[in-house]
Amino acid sequence: MPTYLYKAMTKQGQIVKNKITDVNKMDCIKRLKKNDLVPISIVPSLRTEKKVKKQPRNYRKVDRQLKQIGQKRLQENATKRKTLRERIILKLMGSAKITSRDIRIFTQNFYLLKKANFNNVHALTTVIEATENPKLKLILEDVLYGVEAGEFMHTTLEYYSEVFPYIYINMIKVGELSGSLELSLQQAIKYLDESEALRTKIKRILLPNIGMFVGITIMLFICVIVGVPLIQDIFESIGTKDQLPWITLWFAGVVDKMIQYWYLIFLAIGGAVTGTIIYFKSPTGSYKLDEFKYTMPIFGHLIYLIDFSRLLKNMLLNLQNGIRIQEALEVSKNVIKNNVMLSMVDMAINNIYEGKSWIEPFERTSFSNPMTIEMLKIGMQTDLSEMMEKLVEYMDIDIDNALEKIVKVLPEISYAIVGVVLIFFVVVVLVPCIQIYMGGFLFSAYEHLM
Numbered sequence: 001m002p003t004y005l006y007k008a009m010t011k012q013g014q015i016v017k018n019k020i021t022d023v024n025k026m027d028c029i030k031r032l033k034k035n036d037l038v039p040i041s042i043v044p045s046l047r048t049e050k051k052v053k054k055q056p057r058n059y060r061k062v063d064r065q066l067k068q069i070g071q072k073r074l075q076e077n078a079t080k081r082k083t084l085r086e087r088i089i090l091k092l093m094g095s096a097k098i099t100s101r102d103i104r105i106f107t108q109n110f111y112l113l114k115k116a117n118f119n120n121v122h123a124l125t126t127v128i129e130a131t132e133n134p135k136l137k138l139i140l141e142d143v144l145y146g147v148e149a150g151e152f153m154h155t156t157l158e159y160y161s162e163v164f165p166y167i168y169i170n171m172i173k174v175g176e177l178s179g180s181l182e183l184s185l186q187q188a189i190k191y192l193d194e195s196e197a198l199r200t201k202i203k204r205i206l207l208p209n210i211g212m213f214v215g216i217t218i219m220l221f222i223c224v225i226v227g228v229p230l231i232q233d234i235f236e237s238i239g240t241k242d243q244l245p246w247i248t249l250w251f252a253g254v255v256d257k258m259i260q261y262w263y264l265i266f267l268a269i270g271g272a273v274t275g276t277i278i279y280f281k282s283p284t285g286s287y288k289l290d291e292f293k294y295t296m297p298i299f300g301h302l303i304y305l306i307d308f309s310r311l312l313k314n315m316l317l318n319l320q321n322g323i324r325i326q327e328a329l330e331v332s333k334n335v336i337k338n339n340v341m342l343s344m345v346d347m348a349i350n351n352i353y354e355g356k357s358w359i360e361p362f363e364r365t366s367f368s369n370p371m372t373i374e375m376l377k378i379g380m381q382t383d384l385s386e387m388m389e390k391l392v393e394y395m396d397i398d399i400d401n402a403l404e405k406i407v408k409v410l411p412e413i414s415y416a417i418v419g420v421v422l423i424f425f426v427v428v429v430l431v432p433c434i435q436i437y438m439g440g441f442l443f444s445a446y447e448h449l450m
Contacts, residue, residue: 008037104192111185170334178318209414223429290339302402309395326352
């Protein structure tokens, strides 16, 4: 069983720290309360975390398993003439990729079975039989073995964080710990749908404009590298006094320098990227990056709304299951990855232990909507669960409105950027070409000869 480090307060107000071993965090909280201790914080010990991250559960490695399956099939079919379909299947067995669609189908099927009162083992067994993706099938079998051994689903899912989104795993975790797995699965499906819809909208807006921007930029460089020297040779061979526009000559010089010192440019870009990555991995840099996510133009407000809405939805699940506010906050913060939001949640929990308002940390920031804060305050005076249900509905509408604004603004910004590049292309490349076409330089050359 995992070991946890806890900090708790006695009836006399003394703070005590120690270790405790139990099945999960919720059981630790119950044991501490039975011993007249008020939990302040409970975190897994470092040794336990290291053990958890070593290997996938049951020592299963998906790639190795797939390779073994592929080799076995090759041996069985060695004496047979394989059809095109069989060769394609064997190829896909080693390179199958788990997509967001695969995860959504699994979640949808698992939710429907849970809604039909299937237990976890029966539901997982049924879903595994209907799963087509071989990699996902092996992962789900691993999850099934863990559940059969008496563990939570999220415990095994954490080994496959490169497949399942961080938020998705923690939604399942909150559902299992709060006893409302069906509602968590429903939220997970909604989260996957909203994420996919947002990605699709943004791709439809950005991809064509990015493609146009890249195409014009490549044409600009090619025309300057190839075309400008040709035009200059024509002017010199005829002996005209006319010159190309100054901006064309300036940009041609810049391109020549870039070609000449390309290795310095790559070193500078590589150094800047490496330095940025190192800085953002530090505690200060990581916090600054998360703060920028909430304050960045266009997307910042939407990102904050999504995180805060996700926190409130999971708090609502816990409150409806009879969990106290501080415990609901402690469990629900697992669905948040942003350090700024996590710091606000930690301050809210500390405020509860100090007898202050847990809403205060969210109120003090400039991110929260005044209406949201007011609804939470009224909920604390009346029925918090009921008010939070209304608040979640309001925040869903607010998120939709923010999305509509982004969808309207993004095309205007992308068109403006492409327009600027297009104007620069016309001035640098097309003006000299028009100058050649009009032939004015021939009169200058004739006057020079006379």
